[in-house]
Amino acid sequence: MIEVNSISFRYREDWALQDISFRVEKGEFVGVIGPNGSGKTTLLKILYRLLSPQKGEILFELAPIKRMERADIAKRIAVVAQETHLLFPFSVLETVLMGRSPYLGQLMFESEKDLEIAKKAMEWTNILPFSERPMDELSGGERKRVFIARALAQEPEVFLLDEPTANLDIHHQIDFLDLILTLNRERGLTIVMASHDMNIASEFCDRLILLRGGRIYKMGTPEEVITKENIESVYGCEVWIDQNPISGMPRISLLKKGGH
Ligand code: ADP
Numbered sequence: 001m002i003e004v005n006s007i008s009f010r011y012r013e014d015w016a017l018q019d020i021s022f023r024v025e026k027g028e029f030v031g032v033i034g035p036n037g038s039g040k041t042t043l044l045k046i047l048y049r050l051l052s053p054q055k056g057e058i059l060f061e062l063a064p065i066k067r068m069e070r071a072d073i074a075k076r077i078a079v080v081a082q083e084t085h086l087l088f089p090f091s092v093l094e095t096v097l098m099g100r101s102p103y104l105g106q107l108m109f110e111s112e113k114d115l116e117i118a119k120k121a122m123e124w125t126n127i128l129p130f131s132e133r134p135m136d137e138l139s140g141g142e143r144k145r146v147f148i149a150r151a152l153a154q155e156p157e158v159f160l161l162d163e164p165t166a167n168l169d170i171h172h173q174i175d176f177l178d179l180i181l182t183l184n185r186e187r188g189l190t191i192v193m194a195s196h197d198m199n200i201a202s203e204f205c206d207r208l209i210l211l212r213g214g215r216i217y218k219m220g221t222p223e224e225v226i227t228k229e230n231i232e233s234v235y236g237c238e239v240w241i242d243q244n245p246i247s248g249m250p251r252i253s254l255l256k257k258g259g260h
Pocket of ligand 1: 011012016034035036037038039040041042043
């Protein structure tokens with residue numbers, strides 16, 4: 001569905017990403033992991049065309065995304081970016097309806113159908129009860145759900161998520177991830193999620209891309225990527241890796257220096 005062919009990107013002199021190639025198949029849940037500054041956010045921004053790579057190209061169902069219309073991309077790829085600290089003067093419903101903007105005509109009026117779709121998205125994300133509340137009065141977890149609802153209202157085929165669980169407590173993390181997993185498994189949504197939480201990535205993703213210094217260090221199943229050798233050499237600290245006793249997936253524990 002998405003094919004990334006040898007892309008390199010630099011903001012200024014230094015390359016933030018170098019020679020990145022991978023594919024994402026329809027219905028896959030792919031995680032992008034790696035230390036701070038390894039290029040996760042940059043890669044996602046390139047995937048939704050906020051940035052354009054100096055080298056290489058990205059194909060979406062075989063068509064180069066740089067030649068696609070913006071509204072066309074927005075109908076197919078939705079983004080839940082890292083939370084900005086901008087506070088919106090909009091209500092929850094107004095924010096979710098923004099997801100319909102790629103579908104609106106020139107007059108930008110929403111139809112009954114747009115409202116219907118926005119309401120469905122709010123039902124899925126459990127935010128209907130506070131649809132009239134202003135965004136700046138919501139908790140971080142509630143706001144996150146609104147942004148997912150807005151992305152769902154776009155009726156996309158692909159969801160790009162950048163650090164979606166940052167700043168959420170464990171209850172909201174698991175609610176959020178279960179929702180994403182349901183969308184993936186039941187609706188066939190293709191997911192690419194950047195996360196610095198490797199235990200979450202290990203539990204939820206089918207496949208992982210581990211970045212180091214703007215390059216792909218390792219790509220494969222969580223079992224192939226999350227090994228003691230890979231993690232220690234990429235992060236430069238000692239870790240303990242065993243299996244989550246319930247799921248059997250690799251699980252990372254941090255070790256304090258000299259304390260064992
Ligand atoms: P990650 O998401 O893995 O933490 P980023 O993609 O944010 O990594 O950053 C990759 C590299 O690009 C880092 O070296 C970072 O300093 C640099 N970088 C990120 N954003 C900018 C920017 N707007 N201008 C210049 N350099 C940037």
